[in-house]
Amino acid sequence: MTTFDQALSSFRALLEPDGIAVQPTGVAAKVVGPRFSEPIFAVPDVHLCDGKGGDIFLKGNPGKAGKLAATLRAIYRYRNNHTSRAIQLGDWFDIWRVCGKDPMNMAFGAIENAAVFTEILDWDSALGLPHVIGNHDAAFLNAIPNRRAAQPNFFRPGFWVGNNVYALHGHQTTVSPPAGKTFDQVVVHAATVLGQFVPGATWIQQFIDQQHVAEDVKQWLKETFTGQHEDVDANHRAKNPTAPPDPILSGDFVVRENQQQLLSLVAQVEAFPASNGRAADLVLVAHSHVPCVSWSRIGTRPVVIADAGAWTYDKAHLLIAAGDTVAVFNIV
Amino acid sequence: MSRVPAFMALGVALTSVGACCPVRTGQLTGRWVAIAGENGQGAGIATKPALAQPLALTAPSEACFSNQQLREHFGPGCEENEAEAAASPDLTDDPTQGNQPTPGEVHWYCDRRTVVRVVLARCPGTNTFRVRQLAVSIAAEGR
Numbered sequence: 001m002t003t004f005d006q007a008l009s010s011f012r013a014l015l016e017p018d019g020i021a022v023q024p025t026g027v028a029a030k031v032v033g034p035r036f037s038e039p040i041f042a043v044p045d046v047h048l049c050d051g052k053g054g055d056i057f058l059k060g061n062p063g064k065a066g067k068l069a070a071t072l073r074a075i076y077r078y079r080n081n082h083t084s085r086a087i088q089l090g091d092w093f094d095i096w097r098v099c100g101k102d103p104m105n106m107a108f109g110a111i112e113n114a115a116v117f118t119e120i121l122d123w124d125s126a127l128g129l130p131h132v133i134g135n136h137d138a139a140f141l142n143a144i145p146n147r148r149a150a151q152p153n154f155f156r157p158g159f160w161v162g163n164n165v166y167a168l169h170g171h172q173t174t175v176s177p178p179a180g181k182t183f184d185q186v187v188v189h190a191a192t193v194l195g196q197f198v199p200g201a202t203w204i205q206q207f208i209d210q211q212h213v214a215e216d217v218k219q220w221l222k223e224t225f226t227g228q229h230e231d232v233d234a235n236h237r238a239k240n241p242t243a244p245p246d247p248i249l250s251g252d253f254v255v256r257e258n259q260q261q262l263l264s265l266v267a268q269v270e271a272f273p274a275s276n277g278r279a280a281d282l283v284l285v286a287h288s289h290v291p292c293v294s295w296s297r298i299g300t301r302p303v304v305i306a307d308a309g310a311w312t313y314d315k316a317h318l319l320i321a322a323g324d325t326v327a328v329f330n331i332v
Numbered sequence: 333m334s335r336v337p338a339f340m341a342l343g344v345a346l347t348s349v350g351a352c353c354p355v356r357t358g359q360l361t362g363r364w365v366a367i368a369g370e371n372g373q374g375a376g377i378a379t380k381p382a383l384a385q386p387l388a389l390t391a392p393s394e395a396c397f398s399n400q401q402l403r404e405h406f407g408p409g410c411e412e413n414e415a416e417a418a419a420s421p422d423l424t425d426d427p428t429q430g431n432q433p434t435p436g437e438v439h440w441y442c443d444r445r446t447v448v449r450v451v452l453a454r455c456p457g458t459n460t461f462r463v464r465q466l467a468v469s470i471a472a473e474g475r
Contacts, residue, residue, distance in 0.1 A: 038429070076431055085428040107412035118400055122459045128432030143415035147399075147437045152418035154427045161428045200418025 002082065007039035007322035010082065014074035020067060021332050025317065028327035029251030029293040029304050035281050039084040039322035040161055041075045043129075044286035044308035047094035047136060051114030056094065056312045058116065065116045067316060071331055072123035079127070085161050086127060089286035089308055090134025090169030093145070096228065103138040104226050112145055121147055130154045133199075134169035134287065135229040141197070141204035152200035157193055157225065158269060163278050165321070166266050168194060170285030170307070173258035173265070174232065175224045178216035183261050186220060189213050191268030193225055195275070232257050234288035234307075244295050245302045247281075249324075256294035259305055267298045282306060282326060284319065291317055291328040360387065364405040366397075366450065368463040375401070375463065396455035396462050399437075406441060413440035413449075436464060445471045 012022045046068065049055035058064050075086050099105030112121070123129075125147050133140045133155055144155045158168040172194070177186050189211060197207050208221045237254040244253060256262075266280050280298065283305045291309035295302055306326050309317030316331040360378040367374055369386055375397045376389035394401075416438065433454055441448040447469045452461035 040428075079431045083430070085430075087428050106415060109409055109411040109413070113408035113411075115403060118403060122399055125434045125437065126431065126459050128427065128434060130427040146409065146413070146416075146439060148434060149416040149438045150434050150436050151427070151432075152416075153425060154432075159428060160426070162426075198418060200416060 001034050001037060002039055002084075002322055003034075004320070004323040004325035004327075007082075007084075008320060011041075011074060011078055011320065014077050015070060015331075018070040018074075020070055022318070023330045023332055025291055025309070025328045025330055026252055027291040027293055027306075027309075028325060029253070029295075029306065030249040030325050031281065031304065032247035032249055032324070034323045035164060035247070036162075036321045036323060036326070038162060039078075039082065039320065040165060040284075041078070041084065041086045042161075042167065042284050042308045042319040042321070043071070043086075043088040043311070044291075044317050044319065045089065045091040045134065045136075045289060045310040045312060047091055047097070047310070047312050048111050048114070048117055048120070049094045050098050050110040051116040054097065056097065059313050062116055064311075064316070065120055067331060068311060069119040069123055071316075071318060072120065072127060072129070076123055076127050086129055087159060087161050087167050087284065088129050088131045089167060089284060090132040090171075091136040091286065092124075092131050092134075093137040093140075095139045096136045099139075101228065103136055103228065104142065106139050106143040108139060108145075112147065121145075124148070128154060130156070130159055132159060132167055132169050132286075133157050135171040135227075138226050141199055141225065144199050153198055155199050157197055158195060158265075160275065160278055161284065164281040165284060166269065166278075166280040166282075167284040168262070168265065170258075170262060170287035171229050172224055173261040174229050175220060175227065178214075178220050181217075184264060186217055187261070187264045188268045189217055189221055190224060191265050191272075193221060194265060195269040195272045232288050234290035234292070237290075237292055237294075240294065245297075248295055248302050248304060251293045251295070251304070254292045254294050256292055256305055256307060257288070259294050259296045262305060263296050263298050263303055266303075270298070282321065284308060286310065289315065291319075293326070365389070366402075366406075366463045366466070368466050373463040396458065396460035398460050402439065402461075406439075410440040410442040410447070413442070413447075437461060445473075 047057045093111045095108045096103040140155050161167050177183050240253040240255050286308050289310035292307045294305045308319035319328050361380045365378045371386045375394045379388045436453045439450040449467040451465040453464040
């Protein structure tokens with residue numbers, strides 16, 4: 001069993017030769033017992049654009065590409081020697097920004113062709129990094145990047161990461177349910193897309209059309225998974241003054257927006273046969289670009305929700321979960 | 333999917349040819365080419381074509397090359413290409429555990445008349461690849 005400190009120490013040692021440090025953000029939570037038996041590395045929103053002036057990942061700093069490539073290489077090298085898991089939490093590409101504000105546009109060659117991203121995409125391919133599909137790269141629902149074309153199963157709206165961690169982008173709660181319906185009344189249909197859709201097997205629009213649901217629910221699903229989404233204001237989250245329940249020990253907890261709806265989605269995914277009885281102790285999300293930890297419940301089971309932050313503008317976050325701790329770090 | 337049966341060579345002749353540009357001479361001698369065919373695969377500088385025989389490479393040819401090399405010699409791929417279909421989904425596998433390098437990649441190149449799909453196979457344990465298949469479509473004028 002790898003402890004959190006052991007995983008962090010080993011990972012830091014892999015980045016030190018590149019002059020890159022792994023610094024705490026203060027966003028962390030601790031739980032009773034070694035809940036995360038295999039270390040997990042989660043890369044949040046990256047938003048690779050076309051490498052030009054408007055690229056919100058580079059923000060005019062080509063060195064940022066080297067930092068992300070080094071981080072992915074370090075994860076690759078760690079995984080060569082340690083049993084561990086890795087996931088990217090969506091908005092890997094920013095197709096919305098590059099392709100005329102259409103997140104479903106499949107003409108994202110400008111992102112794949114950006115020379116400055118070659119090494120990043122080399123390590124993405126070498127890792128076989130699984131990507132949650134977000135709202136800025138929703139076109140991946142219909143067409144994944146060419147360099148990953150052999151691995152359509154590595155691009156999904158949601159992933160189990162081991163037996164007790166579930167990952168999704170987190171934008172699925174931002175579109176209001178159809179008129180006259182509550183989120184709880186339609187959540188199972190969103191969970192069906194989360195848990196059962198794989199790119200390339202069919203088109204997302206066709207997958208939704210084949211669901212046996214009312215037309216207004218189909219429209220809501222299409223808006224949820226393929227439409228544009230307003231960014232959330234995540235900079236003013238209230239602290240959660242309530243002491244967390246067992247087995248959650250401690251953390252700098254806030255009340256994250258839509259946290260109960262996120263857990264409702266995960267509860268539905270847990271019930272699918274393909275989940276094989278797995279139940280989440282930890283849910284990984286991104287989307288907001290602001291890291292945080294919060295907690296809520298699925299039934300009576302306490303669940304930690306960890307938002308891993310982003311690589312946009314000046315940010316460069318990485319979430320690590322191992323042993324009894326989940327924490328978000330700055331890569332500097 | 334059938335392999336390309338005959339020897340094929342793809343050079344930097346993929347560079348865009350606009351209607352205003354002078355007519356381009358078909359020449360591969362001295363150019364970096366990726367080849368795949370009955371005589372095997374490779375990448376490197378083409379020797380002079382001779383006797384309608386498979387094109388040879390100047391020694392040493394590179395069996396495996398990086399995406400950086402591919403980009404330097406062939407330039408950018410298509411802005412858009414058709415999506416690749418997937419086999420039936422397997423939702424019980426676990427892509428998150430351990431390194432699972434892509435076994436291969438696909439690159440698409442387009443110009444006014446030509447579309448090329450290049451399938452690469454990973455050279456084990458590296459970030460380099462060899463050519464597995466070249467597929468070329470050249471549109472007849474006016475189509």
